[in-house]
Each structure stands twice: as C-alpha cells, then as structure tokens.
Amino acid sequence: EIVLTQSPGTLSLSPGERATLSCRASQSVSSSYLAWYQQKPGQAPRLLIYGASSRATGIPDRFSGSGSGTDFTLTISRLEPEDFAVYYCQQYGSSSGYTFGQGTKLEIK
Amino acid sequence: EVQLVESGGGLVQPGRSLRLSCAASGFTFDDYAMHWVRQAPGKGLEWVSGISWNSGSIGYADSVKGRFTISRDNAKNSLYLQMNSLRAEDTALYYCAKGYYYGSGSYEHDAFDIWGQGTMVTVSS
Numbered sequence: 001e002i003v004l005t006q007s008p009g010t011l012s013l014s015p016g017e018r019a020t021l022s023c024r025a026s027q028s029v030s031s032s033y034l035a036w037y038q039q040k041p042g043q044a045p046r047l048l049i050y051g052a053s054s055r056a057t058g059i060p061d062r063f064s065g066s067g068s069g070t071d072f073t074l075t076i077s078r079l080e081p082e083d084f085a086v087y088y089c090q091q092y093g094s095s096s097g098y099t100f101g102q103g104t105k106l107e108i109k
Numbered sequence: 110e111v112q113l114v115e116s117g118g119g120l121v122q123p124g125r126s127l128r129l130s131c132a133a134s135g136f137t138f139d140d141y142a143m144h145w146v147r148q149a150p151g152k153g154l155e156w157v158s159g160i161s162w163n164s165g166s167i168g169y170a171d172s173v174k175g176r177f178t179i180s181r182d183n184a185k186n187s188l189y190l191q192m193n194s195l196r197a198e199d200t201a202l203y204y205c206a207k208g209y210y211y212g213s214g215s216y217e218h219d220a221f222d223i224w225g226q227g228t229m230v231t232v233s234s
Binding site: 032033035037039044045046047050051056057088090092096097098099100101102103 | 168209220222225
C-alpha cells in the first residue's frame with residue numbers, strides 16, 4: 001500500500017503570505033493520479049488540483065501544484081482569509097486503491 | 110446545479126446492515142464513475158469504494174471488502190452502498206463523490222470533483 005505523508009501537520013501563516021504544503025509518497029506515484037483537496041469545518045472536501053498540477057474548475061490561480069515521483073507540493077501564493085482550512089493529498093495505486101494523506105491544517109497566525 | 114445528496118445513515122448495532130443512497134442531479138450521471146469516501150469523527154478521509162459508469166469496474170478498500178457492496182442505477186441517477194456486518198470502526202460520515210474524468214471505463218485513476226454533504230453512520234450497541 002502506498003502511504004502518503006503530509007507535512008507539516010499544522011502550518012501557521014498570515015494572510016498575504018505564501019504557503020507551501022508537502023505530500024510525500026512511500027513509493028513512486030504517477031503524477032497523473034495525484035490530487036489535492038481543501039476541506040473547511042463542517043463542509044465536504046473540494047477538489048483543488050488533479051494530475052499533480054492542473055487546477056480544477058473555478059479554483060483561483062493562487063493555488064498551484066507541482067512535483068513528481070514521491071514528492072509533491074501544493075503552493076498557495078498569497079493567502080486569502082478563506083484559504084485557512086485542512087488540505088489533503090490523494091493518490092490512486094493499483095494494489096491499494098485510493099489513499100489520502102493525513103492532512104495539513106493551515107491556520108491563521 | 111450539480112448536486113449529490115446522500116441519505117440512509119443512522120444509528121445501527123454492530124453486526125447489522127444499512128443501505129446508503131446518493132441522488133445525483135445537474136450532470137449526466139451515466140457518464141462518470143462514482144465513489145464513496147468516509148471520514149470518521151475528527152479524522153481524515155478514507156476512500157471506501159468506486160464504480161465505473163457502467164458498473165463494469167468496481168473496487169473496494171481492504172477495510173470493507175467482503176462486507177460492503179457498491180451499485181448504481183443509471184436510470185434513477187442513483188448510487189448505493191450496501192453495508193453488512195457493520196463494526197464500530199465503520200462509524201463515519203459517508204460522502205458520495207463524482208469522478209472527474211468523463212467516460213472513464215474504470216473506477217481507477219480518478220479524482221473526485223463533486224461531493225455531497227454526507228450522511229452519518231454510527232455503529233454502536
């Protein structure tokens with residue numbers, strides 16, 4: 001089973017700052033099958049990035065994804081107040097199905 | 110408006126069964142794979158099961174394999190999850206989610222672009 005480890009567990013930043021969230025896989029992951037989601041309290045997750053770097057419909061361009069192999073990154077260029085939430089990475093592996101990282105909580109400093 | 114609405118959750122005793130439903134609207138249901146994803150209270154996301162548009166490709170997480178069955182009725186724009194032999198560790202908010210890729214013949218290699226608000230399942234005596 002491919003395990004996704006996200007870091008940091010919690011990231012404290014101020015609006016306007018840049019956020020860099022990491023997702024590391026225990027085995028190489030096809031970039032085509034790496035996605036990022038945002039979840040706010042009491043809400044369902046929202047797809048941000050698919051295929052490691054493609055923004056989903058309606059996602060602002062301050063969100064960007066990058067990476068390959070075992071290391072992937074979600075970057076938020078300039079934090080807006082509505083960006084403070086929990087972020088999950090997700091991958092598909094043929095032997096284990098879909099797995100999610102444990103999440104990174106982005107909180108206001 | 111694209112929408113997924115789950116129903117069927119509730120309180121159930123260990124070992125009993127429950128059937129979840131997901132009603133889809135606002136998109137061509139039979140063009141997309143569909144999935145169930147769950148979230149235990151205060152925890153992260155766990156994929157449960159997925160089904161291709163024509164039910165020809167189905168997959169389950171190891172934690173539910175042999176106990177849960179996913180199905181869909183394209184004529185009714187509905188997705189289902191039959192959950193048998195429920196355990197305390199199945200307690201979670203169950204989300205229905207739409208696969209992103211159009212016309213995929215598989216539940217695999219997908220992202221989940223539309224989510225319902227979830228239905229809560231509590232397994233307790």
